[in-house]
Amino acid sequence: MEATPKIEPIISTTMADQVEERLREYITHKAFRPGDAIPKEVELAEALGVSRNVVREALSRLRMLGMIDTKKRRGMILTQPDILSGLERMMHPHILGTDTRKQIFEFRLVLEVGQAALLFVRKTDEGIQKLEAIVKQESQVLTIQEKVDCEIAFHSALYEMAGNETIKRFQAMLMPVFEYVVEYETDHDFHTVGSVTHRDLVNILKNGTPEEFTSGMLKHLEPHLLRLA
Amino acid sequence: MEATPKIEPIISTTMADQVEERLREYITHKAFRPGDAIPKEVELAEALGVSRNVVREALSRLRMLGMIDTKKRRGMILTQPDILSGLERMMHPHILGTDTRKQIFEFRLVLEVGQAALLFVRKTDEGIQKLEAIVKQESQVLTIQEKVDCEIAFHSALYEMAGNETIKRFQAMLMPVFEYVVEYETDHDFHTVGSVTHRDLVNILKNGTPEEFTSGMLKHLEPHLLRLA
Structure with a gap:
């Protein structure tokens, strides 16, 4: 049958x-x-x-x-496809749904923490000097915009040092969405930082271990992480 | 002039x-x-x-x-675009270049380490029981294929627990490329694990902190991380 x-x-x-x-x-x-x-x-x-x-x-x-x-x-x-080309075309905060924006916000936090795995393999004296220069500049700036610029410069320099083009481009795409979420969808300041500062992170990068760096980054991002649910 | x-x-x-x-x-x-x-x-x-x-x-x-x-x-x-739709269409190891494959391999390592940030916010008893069941099964399997299945099941269950759909889909797309790199482009066994095992990771998830988990994951992935350059 x-x-x-x-x-x-x-x-x-x-x-x-x-x-x-x-x-x-x-x-x-x-x-x-x-x-x-x-x-x-x-x-x-x-x-x-x-x-x-x-x-x-x-x-x-x-x-x-x-x-x-x-x-x-x-x-x-x-051809060898550009794997991020499709993604790039869609990364405009307001055409994404709230859920997607939230997930992208988290995605960036995960990348920041996880890239310690690459940073300690690829760190260079030159890269560390660049980070130190940003930290120094940051201690002298006054306006919100200057602070935002330093914040972005610092984290971008980390991705640069991690030396993975795909991750670097990916995070650059996430950035506008991340900022949008912080600015419009949380009750909270872009610059709220945890107990570990940029300066602390640079010191760990110089003298510490990947394990200490991920711990430090988790503490640095704590204000963001605390509001996840 | x-x-x-x-x-x-x-x-x-x-x-x-x-x-x-x-x-x-x-x-x-x-x-x-x-x-x-x-x-x-x-x-x-x-x-x-x-x-x-x-x-x-x-x-x-x-x-x-x-x-x-x-x-x-x-x-x-x-419509609310599906941000990963373009990417999904291109994630076939052999149509990507060696460099791109290597970057995707690293991308997955970074995600594994970084997702501790989400896991400790979202962990559930049910999720931990699932991980424990996988670890138990893993201790009893014999064939390579069974081991690979347990390996994938364990890490997939972690992404499930982290509760971020975008990251979950993204890592599922990276997986075939990751396996391809391990299998064809390294001299080394998919199952080489570091000094921290799946069982250790579950214990940290139950009783530890995000900092301990990222440290544990870095140790777990050490054989992969050591070959990065």
């Missing part, structure tokens, strides 16, 4: 969605490598049984993500 | 690239909110002085990123 066929729900997707997915499957399953050529638009349209317009739309999406590129005389080739 | 006009380099972009960028600027500068309607395709084409095909291509990209949606009778509206 045959089993009753399951009724599949109709998923609302456009033709371009389907063709895009099919092309991504094709590209990723065939184990293509960056630089490899992919079939022409007209050939893809024929193979998939859809119009060239739909194929063009789907290819345009992949081009936006940096997965393919069009080269003179070589046609379309696979 | 006038300054010599600077010769701007010609940047190779397609019409769709330009229209996509213009639309994103329009959407983000106008301070639209999710749910707001945006002009019709034909109106956009007219305003931008380009063909409808090009506008359709650009809108298709925004639709893929989840920034807009088409509703019956309401036309196109802004």
